[in-house]
Amino acid sequence: MLGKLDWSAIPFDQPIPLVAGAVVLVAILGVLIWVVVKGHLPYLWHEWITSVDHKRIGVMYILLASVMLLRGGSDAIMMRIQQAIAYQSQGYLPPEHYNQIFSAHGTIMIFFVAMPFVIGLMNLVVPLQLGVRDVAFPTLNSVGFWLTATGALLVNLSLVIGEFARTGWLAFPPLSGLSYSPGVGVDYYAWSLQISGVGTLVAGINLVTTVLKLRTKGMNYLRMPMFCWTTLASNLLIVAAFPILTATLAMLLLDRYLGFHFFTNEAGGNVMMFMNLIWAWGHPEVYILVLPAFGIFSEVVSTFSGKALFGYRSMVLATMAICVISFMVWLHHFFTMGAGPDVNAIFGIASMIIAIPTGVKIYNWLFTMYGGRIRFATPMLWSVGFMVTFIIGGLTGVLVAVPPADFMLHNSMFLVAHFHNVIIGGVLFGAFAGFEYWFPKAFGFRLDERWGKLAFWFTFLGFYVTFMPLYIAGMLGMTRRLQHYDVAAWRPWMIVAAFGMAVLTIGVICQIIQLVVSIRNREALRDRTGDPWDGRSLEWATSSPPPVFNFAFHPDVRGEDAYWDMKARAQQQSLGHEKPEYHDIEMPRNSPTGFICAFFATIMGFALIWHIWWMVILGGIGAFATFVVFAWRDHDEYVIPAEEVARIDRVNIEERRSLVSMAGAI
Amino acid sequence: MSMTATAGRAHADPHHIGVVVEHPGPASKRIVTAYGFWVFLLSDIVMFSCFFAAYAVLHGQTAGGPSGAEIFEQRNVAIETVCLLLSSFTCGMASIAADVRNRFWFYLGMAVTCVLGIIFLVIEFREFADLIARGYGPTRSAFLSSFFSLVGCHGLHVSAGVLWLLTMMAQVFAKGFRADVLRRMMCFALFWHALDIIWVGVFSVVYLLGSAV
Numbered sequence: 001m002l003g004k005l006d007w008s009a010i011p012f013d014q015p016i017p018l019v020a021g022a023v024v025l026v027a028i029l030g031v032l033i034w035v036v037v038k039g040h041l042p043y044l045w046h047e048w049i050t051s052v053d054h055k056r057i058g059v060m061y062i063l064l065a066s067v068m069l070l071r072g073g074s075d076a077i078m079m080r081i082q083q084a085i086a087y088q089s090q091g092y093l094p095p096e097h098y099n100q101i102f103s104a105h106g107t108i109m110i111f112f113v114a115m116p117f118v119i120g121l122m123n124l125v126v127p128l129q130l131g132v133r134d135v136a137f138p139t140l141n142s143v144g145f146w147l148t149a150t151g152a153l154l155v156n157l158s159l160v161i162g163e164f165a166r167t168g169w170l171a172f173p174p175l176s177g178l179s180y181s182p183g184v185g186v187d188y189y190a191w192s193l194q195i196s197g198v199g200t201l202v203a204g205i206n207l208v209t210t211v212l213k214l215r216t217k218g219m220n221y222l223r224m225p226m227f228c229w230t231t232l233a234s235n236l237l238i239v240a241a242f243p244i245l246t247a248t249l250a251m252l253l254l255d256r257y258l259g260f261h262f263f264t265n266e267a268g269g270n271v272m273m274f275m276n277l278i279w280a281w282g283h284p285e286v287y288i289l290v291l292p293a294f295g296i297f298s299e300v301v302s303t304f305s306g307k308a309l310f311g312y313r314s315m316v317l318a319t320m321a322i323c324v325i326s327f328m329v330w331l332h333h334f335f336t337m338g339a340g341p342d343v344n345a346i347f348g349i350a351s352m353i354i355a356i357p358t359g360v361k362i363y364n365w366l367f368t369m370y371g372g373r374i375r376f377a378t379p380m381l382w383s384v385g386f387m388v389t390f391i392i393g394g395l396t397g398v399l400v401a402v403p404p405a406d407f408m409l410h411n412s413m414f415l416v417a418h419f420h421n422v423i424i425g426g427v428l429f430g431a432f433a434g435f436e437y438w439f440p441k442a443f444g445f446r447l448d449e450r451w452g453k454l455a456f457w458f459t460f461l462g463f464y465v466t467f468m469p470l471y472i473a474g475m476l477g478m479t480r481r482l483q484h485y486d487v488a489a490w491r492p493w494m495i496v497a498a499f500g501m502a503v504l505t506i507g508v509i510c511q512i513i514q515l516v517v518s519i520r521n522r523e524a525l526r527d528r529t530g531d532p533w534d535g536r537s538l539e540w541a542t543s544s545p546p547p548v549f550n551f552a553f554h555p556d557v558r559g560e561d562a563y564w565d566m567k568a569r570a571q572q573q574s575l576g577h578e579k580p581e582y583h584d585i586e587m588p589r590n591s592p593t594g595f596i597c598a599f600f601a602t603i604m605g606f607a608l609i610w611h612i613w614w615m616v617i618l619g620g621i622g623a624f625a626t627f628v629v630f631a632w633r634d635h636d637e638y639v640i641p642a643e644e645v646a647r648i649d650r651v652n653i654e655e656r657r658s659l660v661s662m663a664g665a666i
Numbered sequence: 667m668s669m670t671a672t673a674g675r676a677h678a679d680p681h682h683i684g685v686v687v688e689h690p691g692p693a694s695k696r697i698v699t700a701y702g703f704w705v706f707l708l709s710d711i712v713m714f715s716c717f718f719a720a721y722a723v724l725h726g727q728t729a730g731g732p733s734g735a736e737i738f739e740q741r742n743v744a745i746e747t748v749c750l751l752l753s754s755f756t757c758g759m760a761s762i763a764a765d766v767r768n769r770f771w772f773y774l775g776m777a778v779t780c781v782l783g784i785i786f787l788v789i790e791f792r793e794f795a796d797l798i799a800r801g802y803g804p805t806r807s808a809f810l811s812s813f814f815s816l817v818g819c820h821g822l823h824v825s826a827g828v829l830w831l832l833t834m835m836a837q838v839f840a841k842g843f844r845a846d847v848l849r850r851m852m853c854f855a856l857f858w859h860a861l862d863i864i865w866v867g868v869f870s871v872v873y874l875l876g877s878a879v
Contacts, residue, residue, distance in 0.1 A: 136698050201709060209702040217691040243709045247716030251815065260804050260811035262720060268727025268808030277716060554691055628833060
């Protein structure tokens with residue numbers, strides 16, 4: 001009846017996951033009860049859960065990422081504490097549990113923090129920067145988000161019901177095969193990634209189509225803001241790479257569920273094929289994450305330097321070069337597994353070549369700042385912090401791209417330090433910069449600068465104190481994933497790293513305080529003009545938060561830095577001689593399709609993990625029925641009448657006029 | 667700025683040689699839908715290419731079991747191929763019928779496509795059932811695992827296509843040739859033709875090369 005599921009799945013003997021699970025459960029129940037009692041449920045349902053507005057979906061993506069950041073971060077804290085105290089002792093975590101923690105930490109941070117964060121920002125900003133009303137496929141967008149949420153939910157479910165994979169974040173066979181991992185841990189891993197992977201693919205298709213086919217009048221490719229270019233590159237990579245992940249996990253699941261022999265040790269299975277397939281997805285994945293961050297830095301650096309981006313065309317070229325080369329380096333992840341010196345040399349050189357376009361970008365940012373009137377607002381701090389940190393990460397990356405050096409350093413703490421260096425210093429700093437930069441656009445008020453700067457400095461310093469010692473420990477020969485160790489020389493560095501983790505945690509707390517303080521002071525921080533940073537691209541041309549239709553009429557773009565250009569022209573022409581003509585606007589209707597799809601996907605995923613076959617069929621039928629019902633509806637759009645558009649737009653224009661005349665007076 | 671000059675030149679140069687062409691604005695819904703669906707199909711083909719790659723790596727790993735030459739039946743595969751290629755033709759006819767709003771030829775074209783698809787699926791299913799009955803199921807060897815997965819994955823796509831086809835017929839029956847129904851029909855046709863292209867790959871890589879070894 002319930003497949004493999006019984007009471008033994010709940011870890012009554014392990015206090016840590018049980019207590020953590022109970023706390024989370026109480027918190028969720030508390031929030032739910034509060035929502036229902038306060039009567040917020042209809043509002044949430046109509047305005048957020050069923051919303052197909054790209055801005056709302058973007059915000060929900062970022063919210064999901066933030067919550068999961070806390071979960072993945074607590075895993076990190078637990079690991080740092082364990083390694084600090086596990087010198088010649090077992091530490092406080094049983095090995096089984098520790099293995100689950102590092103697997104969950106990697107999985108969550110990549111798939112449910114970094115991915116939703118950058119996809120959320122792209123969703124929120126790209127249609128605005130392109131000057132259009134929505135993404136190409138609004139309802140599909142909502143489906144994509146909710147499937148990602150399903151994946152996150154399944155991973156967290158494993159905390160209390162059953163277990164998570166103990167195989168590392170990429171579940172290498174044969175360890176992840178049935179003979180070495182008979183439990184449900186790997187199944188939790190694989191199904192949650194399968195489901196959220198579909199969501200990511202959907203988002204990728206959507207954004208590629210949006211950038212290529214939906215641009216406002218005059219927005220030629222070489223007039224698109226840099227963030228749109230990096231979004232395009234990143235999403236092309238999603239479309240090309242995520243199907244590989246889907247296929248690979250499908251093969252692993254076939255091995256586990258039906259006794260196939262793709263990656264087994266018996267009957268001709270080939271484990272190295274898994275390495276090749278997973279890294280053919282996994283290496284582009286790194287660039288899927290970091291390219292949008294590069295785009296954010298481009299926007300932020302140019303805005304806060306008051307200058308157009310230096311070397312715009314070389315930046316475009318560098319972006320697309322990275323997009324292509326990132327697919328040619330996957331093998332550097334297993335230099336030590338016997339591919340031979342020729343193959344290693346080729347992939348080593350290919351890996352180092354990526355440093356060239358990345359270097360181009362760094363210099364372009366530096367030259368953009370050079371001679372500019374730089375304002376060190378919080379987003380700019382994150383960007384400058386990124387440049388310093390990412391260069392270190394890039395250099396250590398080139399170091400491990402040298403095959404002989406890699407033979408010494410692979411699977412060591414040096415490697416752990418390297419990829420945290422690029423992922424935190426690149427992606428997370430970028431995500432935070434984008435968060436601070438576009439927050440006023442999404443909500444209509446700025447974030448508190450004082451707490452934002454404190455958050456930056458604690459995170460920045462905390463990062464160095466945590467991860468620089470790991471480089472040294474790696475040089476001293478410490479391998480990764482150690483539950484405990486007997487080498488005295490490693491210990492001091494582990495203690496320093498744990499201390500750094502504490503500093504990092506203060507940074508996170510500062511960020512939470514910043515959010516609370518800013519919401520409290522939102523009237524004082526209100527942004528009426530829609531353009532709080534004196535921005536350059538079209539998202540600042542509309543009000544904050546933008547109306548549901550983004551723009552009353554499609555802006556006419558005449559060059560790079562579209563909005564900067566408009567402001568400059570408006571000042572010259574003393575603005576406001578033309579009376580715009582308003583038209584009715586058709587917008588897509590809200591739809592619960594995404595939420596219902598995810599509901600059935602959750603049921604199906606859970607049933608598959610526990611082999612509850614009748615429930616799998618139920619979920620499948622439900623998903624198909626949702627699809628048909630959605631396809632059957634007759635009215636998928638509603639009309640906003642021209643008068644309403646005019647009313648909303650006039651308010652915006654008045655605010656803007658005062659801004660421009662003020663700027664003219666200065 | 668120089669932009670007005672660019673716009674001027676664009677008019678003087680209708681073949682768009684050497685100048686920046688002014689972007690006219692967002693594309694129509696029909697183009698956006700078809701384009702997005704193309705991108706999806708490309709991603710689907712990437713997914714298939716992984717199974718092709720796995721088959722290429724594993725096709726010699728028979729673990730003492732049968733090799734391709736011993737189990738493939740050319741006659742069945744030939745019938746399957748004819749069915750699928752023909753169905754692509756009839757699907758094309760149904761698309762044309764939809765474009766000229768002719769219900770009779772639309773239903774006829776779709777019905778024939780459906781029947782051909784089902785014949786294909788039945789033959790494939792019998793091939794699989796027969797192999798499993800002889801003890802050559804996917805668990806026998808890595809070669810058979812990759813064979814069943816690649817061909818089965820294509821078969822699953824065809825099954826989904828048949829379901830979609832029936833849904834399209836029902837939609838035209840209930841709603842007529844509305845713009846959104848026509849857009850879906852266009853996507854379905856793209857999907858069905860793409861399956862044909864993939865089958866040509868399966869036919870060549872799995873059956874032709876496999877029988878030759």
